[in-house]
Amino acid sequence: MKANAFNGKGMPAGARSDRSAVWPLLLSRKVADLAIYLRTMIIFLLVWQGASLWIGNPILLPTPIDVARSFVELAGSGELVSNMLASVWRLLLSFVIAAAVAIPLGFAMGLNRILFEMIDPTVELLRPISGIAWIPLGLFILGIGDALPTAIMFYGAFFPLLINTITAVRAVDRSYVNAARTLGVGEATVLRQVIVPAALPGILVGARLAAGAGWMSMVAAELIGAPSGLGFAVEWYRELLMTPKVLAFIVLIGLMGYLFDRVLRALQRGMTGWAEPRGVS
């Protein structure tokens, strides 16, 4: 039985008997990783607890237990969820608008040299002005409300998306396009079936950078000029000197940032797992 000498992954037949041993090994490594993770976090929490007992002022540094308690309390009263939903809704809205404008524009600029030469200098002039620097002017134009954080986030997400789309479209291997054309494929089909899939990995990297940049500028915008959202809640409880609640919201901001990154990474792997992701930041 020659065919049996190798299994599907090209492993020698002798390795087969070890294969049953691989799973417990992997599992034990996962358990070990988890143990190290827990050890680090427990030491961190103990240090925090010790420091807050030593300082002895719950307004300056509350204990982790206080923070956990107010987290549960805020979650129970629905305040956590309503502020989170306000922020996430703005994030999604501005992200969708930014993608809808930046990705088609990026394709147009990546494919057409004259258009690129006309628009790119203006983009490079505006890009260094961070979204946060627009907040005072935005407050004048849009006032305090939903519109300001959404607009600032749109601005923050727009440039990473646009620049990564342009770079990705330009990096598409010309020989694929030429091969498709030689075979008589129409321009629209070339775009849809060759250029879009080849550019997708770069665009998704841009999306991940955009979500990160947008999240950061949105927290700033909410802190200064919004009647709701996570940034607003942090500042509100700071003014009331309720530090455990401030920290509870900060923890939530970290969790949400982590989750967005995870979701976009999973999307990246699922949609373009074949590619080595590279980005321009």
Next chain:
Amino acid sequence: MTRLADSHLLRAAVLPVTLLVVWQLAVMLHTPSPRTPLPTHVVETAWTLLKTGDLPLALLQSFGRVLAGFAWAAAFGLVLGALMGTYRAFDRALDPLVESFRPIAPIALLPLAILWFGTGTPAAAFIVGYAAFFPMIVNTIHGVKSVDPQLVRAARTLGVGRFTILRTVVLPGAMPYVFVGARLALGVAWTSIIAAELAVGAKAGGGSTGGIGQMMFVFYAYSVDLNGIIVCMVSVGIVAMIIDRGLRRLEYWMLPWKR
């Protein structure tokens, strides 16, 4: 050749010039209020602010804070990053902490920083340092890990000491990544100093903490000068561009083997 350069410049100029002219004409034709910003007024305000020295002073104050925060971040980030890149035990023990704190937007810590340090320079420098720390450490770890182990082994075979290997093999090998980290870190630092000063100004009621963000806040809340705000925005952009270009140039100059 000159005609080609001319056409490049022409194409580059069309859009900004059109936008400026439309802006100027639209305001001049409507004149809704004397406060509406005009390109010509922006230039005038910029000239006045430059002449009185207010704008350069504010930019210098902000940049000084950025450097103070960045120095801390770079020192901690480089040392911890080198340790975590070299020793697996360090990496596994500290990675959970780095990954737990990294997603927290630096600006979200501003209220906490105000509670701890008041509304002065330390609060702003804390935010800047926090923001700059993560790009530094992540890129340093990556750089140290990406050093070719063959080079390290070769040096060790030749009997070179541990510290000399670190100095002459590992650090130069990690430098390109460290530079990327520094460039990203200074970029975020500059962005977050504006946010910190804006928010500190907003909370302190326009105190004398200074800086370009504070200046913007004063234009916003007290003198209601939109032209001034736009001057500040443009100069924030110019400084960001100078930081980026300057570090790229420094990298080109210091790492000749990467050209």
